[in-house]
Amino acid sequence: MSDAVSRRRFLTATAGAFALSPVLAACGGGDEGGVVAANCEGYGALTAAELQQRAALNYVDVTPIPGEMCSNCAFYEAPAGGAACGGCQLFAGPVAPGGYCTGWAAATA
Ligand code: SF4
Incomplete structure (x- = not known):
């Protein structure tokens, strides 16, 4: 995938997502008891901007x-290293294998 296509896909994905920013609240905002933090470690290290990036993508x-x-x-x-969660190329922090x-x-492939 070319950088242009990847960038276009990212921008397309984020274009309408800002209207749904209340998802940030659903993410728990770093709260270890939040939905997103269910099985992943490392949310506490994320900045507000990083949390907003993942919220923007819902x-x-x-x-x-x-x-x-x-x-x-x-x-x-x-x-x-045996971690329960992986990462995402679009934003910082852990993501669950079954996430979306x-x-x-x-x-x-
Ligand atoms: S890996 Fe998960 S969080 Fe990252 S773009 Fe794909 S579905 Fe979204």
């Missing part, structure tokens, strides 16, 4: 769309 810990989840997304970074955001794109 990240949730459990996908609402069968068959579309972080673990089969082109932007997913698999967990290392509006930036989802099918992984190839």
Whole structure:
């Protein structure tokens, strides 16, 4: 995937997402008891701006769309060192393998 296509996909995914920023509250805002923090560690280290980035993409810990989840997304970074959660190329911080955001794109191969 070229940088231009990747950038376009990211911008498309984020374009309408700001209207849904209350998702930040649903993310728990770093609250370890929040929905997003269910099985992932490292939320406490995220800045407000980083939390806003993931909120802008409507990240949730459990996908609402069968068959579309972080673990089969082109932007997913698999967990290392036995961690429960991986990462995402679109924003900082942990993401759950079964999570989802509006930036989802099918992984190839
Ligand atoms: S679904 Fe969203 S959060 Fe998950 S890996 Fe893909 S782009 Fe990142």
